[in-house]
Structure formats: C-alpha cells, structure tokens
Amino acid sequence: MLLNGLQRLEYRGYDSAGLVVSNGEEKFKLMRSVGKVSNLTDKVKQHIPENTTFNMGIAHTRRATHGGITEMNTHPHYDTNQNFFLVHNGIIENYYKLRNELADKGYTFYGQTDSEIIANLLEDNRNGNFLETVQKVLKKIKWAYALLIVSKYAPGEIIGAKIWSPLTFAYNDKDECFFASDQQALAGYADKLIHLDDGDLIHLRDKSYQIISNGVPTEKEPEIVDQDVLEASKGSYKHFMIKEMYEQANIIRRIFKGRVDFKNNFLNAEAFHGMKDEKFKKIVFVGCGTSYNAWSLGTYRMENLAWLDASCEIASEYEYRNIKVTDDTLFVFISQSGETADSISVLKMIKQKGWHTFGIVNVVGSTISRLTDYGLFTRAWAEIWVASTKAFTAQITSILLLALYLGQKRWLSKAHYDKVIIELSKVPIMIEDILADSDNIRELAQEIAEYKNFFYLGRHYQLPIAREWSLKLKEITYLHSESYPTGELKHGPLALIEWSIPSVLLAPHDLMFEKNLSSIQEIKARNGKVIAITDKEVEWADHKIQIPSTIDEIYPFLTTVATQLLAYHVADILEKDIDKPRNLAKSVTVK
Numbered sequence: 001m002l003l004n005g006l007q008r009l010e011y012r013g014y015d016s017a018g019l020v021v022s023n024g025e026e027k028f029k030l031m032r033s034v035g036k037v038s039n040l041t042d043k044v045k046q047h048i049p050e051n052t053t054f055n056m057g058i059a060h061t062r063r064a065t066h067g068g069i070t071e072m073n074t075h076p077h078y079d080t081n082q083n084f085f086l087v088h089n090g091i092i093e094n095y096y097k098l099r100n101e102l103a104d105k106g107y108t109f110y111g112q113t114d115s116e117i118i119a120n121l122l123e124d125n126r127n128g129n130f131l132e133t134v135q136k137v138l139k140k141i142k143w144a145y146a147l148l149i150v151s152k153y154a155p156g157e158i159i160g161a162k163i164w165s166p167l168t169f170a171y172n173d174k175d176e177c178f179f180a181s182d183q184q185a186l187a188g189y190a191d192k193l194i195h196l197d198d199g200d201l202i203h204l205r206d207k208s209y210q211i212i213s214n215g216v217p218t219e220k221e222p223e224i225v226d227q228d229v230l231e232a233s234k235g236s237y238k239h240f241m242i243k244e245m246y247e248q249a250n251i252i253r254r255i256f257k258g259r260v261d262f263k264n265n266f267l268n269a270e271a272f273h274g275m276k277d278e279k280f281k282k283i284v285f286v287g288c289g290t291s292y293n294a295w296s297l298g299t300y301r302m303e304n305l306a307w308l309d310a311s312c313e314i315a316s317e318y319e320y321r322n323i324k325v326t327d328d329t330l331f332v333f334i335s336q337s338g339e340t341a342d343s344i345s346v347l348k349m350i351k352q353k354g355w356h357t358f359g360i361v362n363v364v365g366s367t368i369s370r371l372t373d374y375g376l377f378t379r380a381w382a383e384i385w386v387a388s389t390k391a392f393t394a395q396i397t398s399i400l401l402l403a404l405y406l407g408q409k410r411w412l413s414k415a416h417y418d419k420v421i422i423e424l425s426k427v428p429i430m431i432e433d434i435l436a437d438s439d440n441i442r443e444l445a446q447e448i449a450e451y452k453n454f455f456y457l458g459r460h461y462q463l464p465i466a467r468e469w470s471l472k473l474k475e476i477t478y479l480h481s482e483s484y485p486t487g488e489l490k491h492g493p494l495a496l497i498e499w500s501i502p503s504v505l506l507a508p509h510d511l512m513f514e515k516n517l518s519s520i521q522e523i524k525a526r527n528g529k530v531i532a533i534t535d536k537e538v539e540w541a542d543h544k545i546q547i548p549s550t551i552d553e554i555y556p557f558l559t560t561v562a563t564q565l566l567a568y569h570v571a572d573i574l575e576k577d578i579d580k581p582r583n584l585a586k587s588v589t590v591k
C-alpha cells in the first residue's frame with residue numbers, strides 16, 4: 001500500500017523516496033533510496049522478507065529543498081536515538097537556529113535537511129506523552145509543514161499536523177486509516193476524506209482519531225469521494241500528456257454541462273456562484289506558470305466581452321507590491337492543483353484585507369477552493385501529467401464562460417454574445433479535428449526537432465497561447481524558447497532571427513491576421529524560418545499547421561491544441577521522459 005501510494009505520487013516530481021514500517025510494536029524498519037520509487041521497491045524486496053507483515057507505516061517522496069539528493073537526506077527522518085520517525089513536506093524557516101541550539105546540547109545530525117531537526121526536537125522535548133511532545137515542538141517550528149510522526153514510545157499511533165502544505169486524512173469501511181499529501185495516493189484505498197486545515201493536528205490510535213484545531217478538539221465531517229475521480233491510468237496511450245490532450249474535447253463538454261444551454265444560448269446563473277448580484281468594476285487575476293498564462297488570456301476576454309478593467313498578476317511578485325484596491329475589485333485565483341504556495345500566500349493576504357475572492361480550480365477540496373469565497377471547478381478530472389494541457393484548456397473555457405456571463409449583464413451585444421456561444425459549442429469537434437491531424441504535425445516536428453532555439457509569436461488573444469506553449473516546449477524538450485508579442489520583434493528580438501531559430505507564429509484569420517502577414521515577411525527578409533499556425537493560406541511561411549476557421553474569441557482553443565501536438569511530437573522524437581520532466585513538480589507547495 002505504501003509503495004503503491006508513492007507510485008501514484010510520482011507524477012508530482014521527486015528525487016528520492018523512503019518509508020518506515022512497524023507492526024505496532026517498538027521495532028521500526030526504515031528503508032530509503034535515491035531515485036525512482038522502483039529503486040525503493042527493489043530495496044524493500046531485497047531487505048524485507050516477502051511474508052513479513054506490518055500494520056502501520058509512513059512513506060514519502062522528496063524534492064530537495066535543503067541538502068543534496070542523498071540517501072541521508074531522504075525521508076523518513078529520525079532523531080539521534082531513533083525514538084521518533086517522521087516525513088515532512090514544506091520548509092522550516094527557523095531550522096538553522098533550532099539546529100544550532102540542538103547541536104549545543106550535543107545532538108548530532110546525519111543529513112542537511114530541515115526535517116531532521118524536527119525529529120531531534122521531539123527527542124529533546126520528549127515527556128512520555130506523545131501528543132503533548134508533538135504539540136510542544138510544533139510551537140517551536142516556524143512556517144510550512146505537512147508532518148506525519150511515529151514513535152517507539154507510542155506503538156500503533158500516528159500524529160499528523162498541517163500548516164500550509166496540504167494533508168488529507170482518510171479511511172474506509174474496514175477501519176483502515178490513511179494520510180496523504182495528495183488524494184491521488186488514496187485511489188482504491190479510502191473513500192471518506194477529511195482535508196485538514198492550517199493549525200490542524202490529528203492523532204490516530206487504536207482505529208480512532210482525534211482532530212485538534214489550533215489546540216481545540218474538533219469534529220470534521222468526512223467527504224465521500226467517488227473513486228473514479230481518484231483513479232488515473234494512461235490506458236493505451238504512450239504518455240499521460242497525450243492521453244490528457246485527447247480528453248480535452250470531452251472535458252469541455254463536461255464544463256458546459258449545467259452551465260450552458262446551447263439551444264437557447266443561455267448561461268445558467270446558478271452555475272456562477274456569487275456572481276448573480278455582483279457589482280465589480282475591476283478584476284485582478286492571480287496565478288503562476290500555466291495558470292498565469294490562462295489568465296493573461298482572461299484579461300483580454302474580460303476587457304473585450306465583460307467590459308471590465310482587468311489585470312493579471314504573477315503571485316510570487318504580487319505579494320510584495322504595494323497594491324491599491326477599491327471595494328469594487330474582485331480577486332480571481334486560478335490554479336489546477338489549488339495548492340500552489342505562492343498563490344495561497346496572496347489569497348491569504350487578500351482575505352485578511354477583507355477583499356472579494358473567486359477561485360477557478362481543478363482539484364475539489366484543495367486549499368484555494370476552500371479559501372476563496374466563490375468559484376468554478378474546471379472539471380478536468382485528475383491531471384496527472386506534471387506540466388499542464390487539459391487543465392489549461394479547461395481554465396480558458398471556464399474563463400470565457402465567466403466573461404460571457406459578466407458581459408451579458410453589462411454591454412456585450414446580444415449578437416456578439418450569440419456569435420461566441422454558437423462557435424463555442426463547436427470547439428470540442430474542432431479540437432478532435434486537429435488531434436486527427438496528429439501524424440502530419442509529427443512530420444513537421446520531425447523536421448524541426450534538430451533546432452535548439454525557438455521563438456513563439458502571437459498578437460492579442462494569441463499572445464498568451466504563444467507564452468504558454470513556449471513554456472511547455474521548455475518543460476518537456478529542455479530546448480530554449482522565447483515568446484514575444486509579434487509586434488515587439490522589431491524592437492529588439494529581430495536581431496536574433498536567422499534560419500537556425502524557427503519562429504512558431506500563431507496567425508489565425510483574426511483581427512491581427514494582416515499584421516501577422518507583415519511580421520512573417522519581416523522574418524523572411526532576414527532569412528528566418530516560419531511555422532505558421534493558421535486557417536488561411538500564408539504564402540511566405542516555410543511550414544503551416546492547418547486549424548479550422550472560426551472567430552477571434554475561439555481561435556485560442558485551436559492554436560492551443562495545435563501547439564500542444566507540435567511540442568509533444570518534438571519531445572517524443574527527442575525521446576524525452578515526457579511524463580517525468582526533470583526538476584519540475586506538479587504542484588509547487590513551497591514558496
């Protein structure tokens with residue numbers, strides 16, 4: 001169970017794995033290894049006889065923050081006397097001071113992690129009462145942790161504690177109890193989930209558990225979760241990336257369900273929680289990475305369709321800016337995982353100031369979905385692939401619905417509104433058409449996979465798409481790529497244009513088509529190579545990826561899928577480990 005659980009969390013990105021098990025007595029068996037979970041599995045097979053039974057254990061995959069990728073820095077960690085074992089997600093900000101205080105008392109350390117400090121703090125504060133000891137130590141450590149702790153002095157007991165980093169407690173009808181930092185690990189094991197909140201501690205012993213919230217014993221109702229939501233396999237697809245790309249058309253149909261009535265071009269107000277009587281004049285979007293790119297498209301949509309003043313902010317920057325906010329501002333947080341620390345940090349700051357918040361999130365029960373006042377779920381099922389495809393498409397679909405809903409309450413004309421809704425209803429089919437052209441796009445990928453540098457260029461609605469797919473190409477091929485507003489080329493980047501740096505130019509037949517044609521000539525005049533993604537004949541382009549014709553507001557869906565396929569095939573041709581891109585984590589829960 002522990003090894004299966006870790007395998008299900010591999011998609012999050014990690015560099016080492018470990019576990020400690022016992023059979024409720026004092027004896028603990030510790031196993032750790034650098035590299036894949038399969039290395040740990042081999043080690044367990046080697047060192048623990050097949051028929052040995054255990055009835056409790058904690059396990060962890062690590063992504064290094066403090067100390068190199070070594071077995072000594074791999075979790076679980078333990079104290080000098082091996083009385084406490086723990087696994088930890090997050091960062092202890094005051095670990096250095098604590099480490100020196102313990103060293104002055106004679107404690108020694110086998111590794112460089114902040115987590116090992118906690119184990120020695122437990123030993124140093126041990127008073128024969130497991131719960132009290134943990135509570136005492138939690139008061140000493142600063143900031144972020146999801147912790148699971150076991151002790152020789154408390155056989156058969158586990159204490160979990162959470163500040164910031166996600167932690168879920170779960171159980172099933174067989175009284176089997178589980179903890180997980182991501183509900184994916186619980187698929188097929190437990191269906192009653194309790195998502196712990198900041199300041200929660202949970203003490204599990206003898207098949208019963210007690211939750212203590214900020215020192216006060218508390219009852220929390222479990223949420224019953226349908227296993228399908230948890231179960232994720234890539235089926236017959238070569239990679240989760242391509243599998244999730246082929247899910248997009250159905251996911252968009254799921255997003256429409258109960259929200260859009262295409263027969264009457266009607267948007268169901270109930271679906272847009274908290275938006276019925278809203279009086280907002282400004283929308284501020286906050287997010288990171290791919291979610292930020294989805295939002296930057298959102299700003300165009302809110303300005304053009306909802307007649308709202310809109311801006312999009314990178315969370316890790318926004319937190320430290322002196323922002324002036326009027327009460328008619330709505331802060332919208334977008335996140336696939338709902339657990340991105342940078343975004344949560346801004347959300348908590350905004351909530352403390354009493355400003356309005358709205359979440360567009362994929363993972364049900366995640367921190368951002370629970371902390372925002374209202375929101376929309378993007379219904380993209382579990383997104384397993386470390387980088388993001390279907391969640392991005394689900395995000396830009398949800399944003400467009402929100403913009404149309406707000407727009408029809410303002411000055412969006414019925415004609416324009418109807419035109420967009422009608423074309424939107426065709427998106428799933430148009431996406432399936434582009435995916436059906438995958439072989440042709442692979443041929444083009446074969447031709448450009450040799451290049452080391454790329455430009456992704458777009459104007460207006462296409463600029464966020466250019467940014468997103470320049471990011472994706474980097475994430476999965478490790479090739480260098482830059483994205484630019486096409487109009488910016490002549491203000492500098494044009495200096496780099498030459499045959500060995502292909503330009504992927506998103507040039508559908510929209511408002512900016514003519515301008516894009518002159519940009520293509522600008523690049524060709526300097527012997528640059530142009531790959532045009534368009535629905536029109538573009539004479540000067542060296543290569544073209546054909547997309548269906550539609551309207552300005554809808555083209556971003558089509559150029560997204562076309563650039564997805566191009567990036568996927570380039571990475572596959574370069575034989576990259578597409579499902580496990582190096583150095584990346586699916587959900588970045590540390591700041």
Ligand code: AGP
Pocket residue numbers: 288289290291334335336337338339340343386387388475585586587588
């Ligand atoms: C996307 O491919 C990356 N995984 C990353 O940029 C991601 O979008 C970012 O970390 C934000 O994650 P979130 O949507 O879960 O908040």
